Amino acid sequence: xxxxxxxxxxxxxxxxxxxxxxxxxxxxxxxxxxxxxxxxxxxxxxxxxxxxxxxxxxxxxxxxxxxxxxxxxxxxxxxxxxxxxxxxxxxxxxxxxxxxxxxxxxxxxxxxxxxxxxxxxxxxxxxxxxxxxxxxxxxxxxxxxxxxxxxxxxxxxxxxxxxxxxxxxxxxxxxxxxxxxxxxxxxxxxxxxxxxxxxxxxxxxxxxxxxxxxxxxxxxxxxxxxxxxxxxxxxxxxxxxxxxxxxxxxxxxxxxxxxxxxxxxxxxxxxxxxxxxxxxxxxxxxxxxxxxxxxxxxxxxxxxxx
Amino acid sequence: xxxxxxxxxxxxxxxxxxxxxxxxxxxxxxxxxxxxxxxxxxxxxxxxxxxxxxxxxxxxxxxxxxxxxxxxxxxxxxxxxxxxxxxxxxxxxxxxxxxxxxxxxxxxxxxxxxxxxxxxxxxxxxxxxxxxxxxxxxxxxxxxxxxxxxxxxxxxxxxxxxxxxxxxxxxxxxxxxxxxxxxxxxxxxxxxxxxxxxxxxxxxxxxxxxxxxxxxxxxxxxxxxxxxxxxxxxxxxxxxxxxxxxxxxxxxxxxxxxxxxxxxxxxxxxxxxxxxxxxxxxxxxxxxxxxxxxxxxxxxxxxxxxxxxxxxxxxxxxxxxxxxxxxxxxxxxxxxxxxxxxxxxxxxxxxxxxxxxxxxxxxxxxxxxxxxxxxxxxxxxxxxxxxxxxxxxxxxxxxxxxxxxxxxxxxxxxxxxxxxxxxxxxxxxxxxxxxxxxxxxxxxxxxxxxxxxxxxxxxxxxxxxxxxxxxxxxxxxxxxxxxxxxxxxxxxxxxxxxxxxxxxxxxxxxxxxxxxxx
Ligand code: SF4
Ligand code: SF4
Numbered sequence: 162x163x164x165x166x167x168x169x170x171x172x173x174x175x176x177x178x179x180x181x182x183x184x185x186x187x188x189x190x191x192x193x194x195x196x197x198x199x200x201x202x203x204x205x206x207x208x209x210x211x212x213x214x215x216x217x218x219x220x221x222x223x224x225x226x227x228x229x230x231x232x233x234x235x236x237x238x239x240x241x242x243x244x245x246x247x248x249x250x251x252x253x254x255x256x257x258x259x260x261x262x263x264x265x266x267x268x269x270x271x272x273x274x275x276x277x278x279x280x281x282x283x284x285x286x287x288x289x290x291x292x293x294x295x296x297x298x299x300x301x302x303x304x305x306x307x308x309x310x311x312x313x314x315x316x317x318x319x320x321x322x323x324x325x326x327x328x329x330x331x332x333x334x335x336x337x338x339x340x341x342x343x344x345x346x347x348x349x350x351x352x353x354x355x356x357x358x359x360x361x362x363x364x365x366x367x368x369x370x371x372x373x374x375x376x377x378x379x380x381x382x383x384x385x386x387x388x389x390x391x392x393x394x395x396x397x398x399x400x401x402x403x404x405x406x407x408x409x410x411x412x413x414x415x416x417x418x419x420x421x422x423x424x425x426x427x428x429x430x431x432x433x434x435x436x437x438x439x440x441x442x443x444x445x446x447x448x449x450x451x452x453x454x455x456x457x458x459x460x461x462x463x464x465x466x467x
Numbered sequence: 468x469x470x471x472x473x474x475x476x477x478x479x480x481x482x483x484x485x486x487x488x489x490x491x492x493x494x495x496x497x498x499x500x501x502x503x504x505x506x507x508x509x510x511x512x513x514x515x516x517x518x519x520x521x522x523x524x525x526x527x528x529x530x531x532x533x534x535x536x537x538x539x540x541x542x543x544x545x546x547x548x549x550x551x552x553x554x555x556x557x558x559x560x561x562x563x564x565x566x567x568x569x570x571x572x573x574x575x576x577x578x579x580x581x582x583x584x585x586x587x588x589x590x591x592x593x594x595x596x597x598x599x600x601x602x603x604x605x606x607x608x609x610x611x612x613x614x615x616x617x618x619x620x621x622x623x624x625x626x627x628x629x630x631x632x633x634x635x636x637x638x639x640x641x642x643x644x645x646x647x648x649x650x651x652x653x654x655x656x657x658x659x660x661x662x663x664x665x666x667x668x669x670x671x672x673x674x675x676x677x678x679x680x681x682x683x684x685x686x687x688x689x690x691x692x693x694x695x696x697x698x699x700x701x702x703x704x705x706x707x708x709x710x711x712x713x714x715x716x717x718x719x720x721x722x723x724x725x726x727x728x729x730x731x732x733x734x735x736x737x738x739x740x741x742x743x744x745x746x747x748x749x750x751x752x753x754x755x756x757x758x759x760x761x762x763x764x765x766x767x768x769x770x771x772x773x774x775x776x777x778x779x780x781x782x783x784x785x786x787x788x789x790x791x792x793x794x795x796x797x798x799x800x801x802x803x804x805x806x807x808x809x810x811x812x813x814x815x816x817x818x819x820x821x822x823x824x825x826x827x828x829x830x831x832x833x834x835x836x837x838x839x840x841x842x843x844x845x846x847x848x849x850x851x852x853x854x855x856x857x858x859x860x861x862x863x864x865x866x867x868x869x870x871x872x873x874x875x876x877x878x879x880x881x882x883x884x885x886x887x888x889x890x891x892x893x894x895x896x897x898x899x900x901x902x903x904x905x906x907x908x909x910x911x912x913x914x915x916x917x918x919x920x921x922x923x924x925x926x927x928x929x930x931x932x933x934x935x936x937x938x939x940x941x942x943x944x945x946x947x948x949x950x951x952x953x954x955x956x957x958x959x960x961x962x963x964x965x966x967x968x969x970x971x972x973x974x975x976x977x978x979x980x981x982x983x984x985x
Contacts, residue, residue: 194720195517196713267920292875303889305923306882400882401950447879447889447945451922 256434260313263441270441277442280435284427293446298405298422305448306402308394309333312450315391317440323426324394332426335393340378341417348417350374355412361387361399364407518716520642521778523625524635524770528797530815537613538622546667549674553577558899558936566676572937578860581897583867590856594849601845603731605837607738611725612792617717620668620710621776624661631657635773661711662703669702715777718790725787734819735836739791741771741782741813744825752806764812770802771795771813781813791815866904867895868961870973878978884950886979892942894961896934903964904934906942910957911977914948923947931964946977954979 168180171189179188211217215227226232251272263270281293288299295301300308309319319333326332340346346354357371358379376385383389387398396404404422405415427436443449551563553576560567565574573580573588580587602609611618631653632638644650673695674682685691686699709717718725732738746765755762765782772780774795779788781795793815800810814821820830873889881887896902907929908914915926926947934940955977962970 194716196716197720290875292873294876294879301876301879303876303879304881304887397882401880401884402882445919447887447919448881 252434255437260317260437260440263313263437273438273441274445276435277438277440277445280431280439281442284431285439288424293443298420300404300422301402302443303446303448304402305450306397306400307448307450308389308391308396308404310391310450311444311448313440313444316443316449317436319424320431320436320439321426321428323428324422324424326423326426329426329428333394333424335382335395335421337382337395337415337419337421338378339418346374346378346416351413351416352409354379355409355416358387358398358412358416359409362401362407365409519778520639521715521776522628522635522638522642522773523776523778523794524773524798525629526774526794526797528794528800530793530797534613534622534792534794538619541614541616541619542623546671549671549679555579556899560678562678564675565678568676579897581867581895583895584863587856587860590852594852594856597845597849597852600731601842601849603728604733604736604841604845607732607736608725608728608789608791611718611728611790615790617709617714617722618776618790618792620664620706621714623664624710624714625776627657627660627664631660658711661707665703665706665710666699668706669699672702673698715788718777719788725790733841735817735839737815737817737836738785739781739789739793739796739813740785740816740818740821741765742811742816742821742824743782743784746782746812764803764808766802766806768802770798774798785818864969864971865897865967866902866961866963866969866971867893867897868906868959868971868973869893870959870975872975872978878980880980881947885947886950886952886977887945887947888977890944890946890959890975892944892959892973894932894934894940894942896936896938896940898936898967900936902934902936903931905929905931905962905964906944907960907962908946908957909960909972911946911948911952911955913952914946914957914977916944916946919943919945948977948979952977952979 168177168190170176171178171187174189176189176191179190181188212225213227214229215231216224217227218225251269254266254269255273255276258266258269263273281289282291285293289295289302290299293302305311307315309315309324322332323329324333325335338345341348341351353368353371354374356365357367357375359365360367360371375387379387382393382395383398384395389395389397389399401407403411405411405420427439431439548564549562552561553563553574554561555574559579560574562574563576565572567574571582578587599610628638632641641650641653670686673686677691677695682691682695686695713721746763748761748763749765749767750758750762751768752766755766771782772778772795774797775781775789776792776794777788777790779786781789796811796813796815799813803810803812816824816830817836820836823830869892871891871893873891877888879887879889892906894904894906896904906916908916915928916930917923917926918930918932921930923945926945930944932940932942956974957977958972958974960970960972962968
């Protein structure tokens with residue numbers, strides 16, 4: 162490559178060359194169309210106007226503000242205000258309607274479910290999982306098994322007062338005795354009663370000894386047939402759902418040294434409308450119970466875990 | 468560039484470079500001679516090229532008439548289409564062509580396209596693309612010359628120029644004249660007309676996106692959506708600048724299409740060609756009469772140059788600036804008739820035919836140029852897509868079902884040991900009337916379903932839903948199967964309960980536990 166310093170005018174086209182030459186090939190310095198130049202000037206003018214009107218230059222701590230006083234933060238605040246205003250009628254309606262009447266208004270119900278879905282993602286997924294399917298020890302909210310009741314009112318109550326919250330008035334409260342740790346039953350007796358519990362769902366043979374042991378120690382809370390009792394949050398032992406596992410080992414463990422879940426009382430942390438929406442969402446997950454159904458359907462009982 | 472009077476004629480292709488020196492007596496165009504590149508000042512060439520003003524002369528003839536017809540048809544279609552009404556019953560708009568963005572529908576006469584059928588639009592775009600290839604390979608840049616919006620509106624604006632300023636010479640004179648009352652008034656009138664056309668153009672565009680009569684009323688009473696005003700403003704501005712001032716600059720500097728077309732064209736594509744073998748060397752009538760042996764048919768009257776809307780000299784050979792509008796053919800044919808020579812010195816001809824003619828052979832039959840592998844392949848692809856789309860349009864069902872399974876959790880074990888899955892069904896009723904529909908389970912023995920607005924007590928093998936006219940309805944359903952049901956496939960069947968009995972189905976997986984105990 163040879164660089165020719167002095168530019169020259171190309172004869173046939175009358176255009177100046179750029180001044181380079183590669184193997185005899187030269188490049189023409191063809192002029193740009195003038196409107197192109199004007200477009201460039203226009204963008205520069207536009208840029209200056211923009212800098213004057215809008216925040217543009219970063220300074221040490223802040224930045225230039227622009228004479229319009231616009232800021233993205235201000236715009237966000239404005240949009241939030243507008244959004245709140247838009248949602249206000251729905252939220253007011255939700256705060257007025259008693260939760261029993263919520264299903265009558267399908268539009269309001271849908272709004273509540275959607276609001277609840279959002280609130281659930283923020284407040285509840287840590288324990289109950291993003292799909293509300295729970296986990297070992299954390300109830301699954303999709304199924305039809307409820308420890309403390311699965312109609313809208315019961316769910317709302319559990320949300321407001323929590324489960325086993327010290328210092329919270331009328332929190333959901335109950336306790337399973339630690340039959341092993343406190344020496345109420347011997348290990349052999351615990352094994353026998355565990356078999357008895359398994360027999361309710363056909364997983365073991367019932368025994369006379371087991372029946373007696375169960376009768377004396379467990380039936381007062383879990384019921385004679387092991388169907389559970391919602392007043393105490395006592396799980397149904399006769400269904401297919403187990404909160405702490407269904408293997409015999411797990412059951413022995415739970416009888417000897419029981420675990421009992423807690424849940425925060427959201428009444429002090431979330432506003433009533435959010436709680437109402439959360440209740441509606443949890444109820445909508447597929448296992449929600451009708452108000453009447455609770456009394457009507459004795460088969461429906463307690464919540465646990467697959 | 469030694470001869471600024473007559474640039475570059477020495478380079479006429481296909482002829483030995485004989486020195487040609489011509490003096491042309493053309494009083495009306497003499498001082499407007501076309502100068503492809505002005506010789507730069509000796510001292511310092513300009514960094515930016517000033518746009519050469521182009522004042523195309525009015526022309527009459529066959530191709531000009533074709534251009535008028537195409538212009539009338541295309542502008543007519545553009546401005547009038549939104550006003551055509553089309554009765555679709557009470558639930559749908561009655562505008563024949565409507566892009567309803569808010570409701571995500573595209574109406575085109577009897578056809579209604581839904582978002583999930585967007586492949587129709589994609590198909591149309593592909594057809595437009597292949598169609599352009601087909602046209603270009605057969606008849607050259609016909610799109611550029613006749614139906615490209617830039618061409619049509621430029622042509623329209625050039626007529627405005629002629630209406631206000633007069634023809635070529637008057638336009639040039641006015642352009643050169645200093646600003647005075649006459650120029651101010653004429654420019655005012657001309658630009659107002661430009662602006663009016665531009666505004667009308669922008670206004671017509673938004674009519675495609677809303678009910679036209681309502682939109683016009685809203686527009687003038689200030690109630691239309693801001694986007695309508697913004698769109699009109701932008702389109703008015705672009706029409707005004709591109710049609711009024713940038714004109715051929717758009718074709719030469721901004722449009723990518725001329726750069727691609729050369730790949731679509733070959734020796735057998737029709738194009739506007741100057742037959743240099745016949746025209747060169749050029750000489751004025753007087754000279755040619757004196758020495759008929761020496762001179763060709765071109766009398767160097769520059770009519771072809773002065774009528775050209777992009778201001779080029781076709782006698783320099785095929786070039787990017789030529790949009791093949793063939794106006795130069797009209798101009799030259801008149802000249803040829805006047806001087807008593809056969810027409811077609813500039814002609815719509817394929818390069819191959821031009822060579823044959825030069826060698827004294829006859830031209831090919833026109834269809835031999837049109838029907839060749841390239842065009843046949845383009846036509847084949849074009850019609851295949853068209854037929855496929857017609858077939859799909861004809862057979863598509865006006866009922867559509869799609870199903871999606873919940874993934875989190877994939878399945879749910881119920882207290883009685885049965886397994887429940889949740890699905891989101893999308894039911895599309897593409898008829899403009901409300902319909903009663905039935906969704907039923909197909910497969911999955913023992914299973915039942917209910918939707919999230921009912922209770923499990925109503926679970927059954929099928930359920931009825933009402934679908935609003937012309938709408939998509941999302942239904943969340945729970946399907947419950949007896950204990951020990953294994954994972955398997957099954958179907959949702961959707962069926963309309965009216966006399967039309969349309970149906971659709973969706974196959975999907977039923978998830979179940981793998982059997983391990985917790
Ligand atoms: S119009 Fe025809 S004769 Fe006149 S200069 Fe052009 S090619 Fe030559
Ligand atoms: S050279 Fe002829 S065909 Fe090409 S743009 Fe000009 S007038 Fe039209």
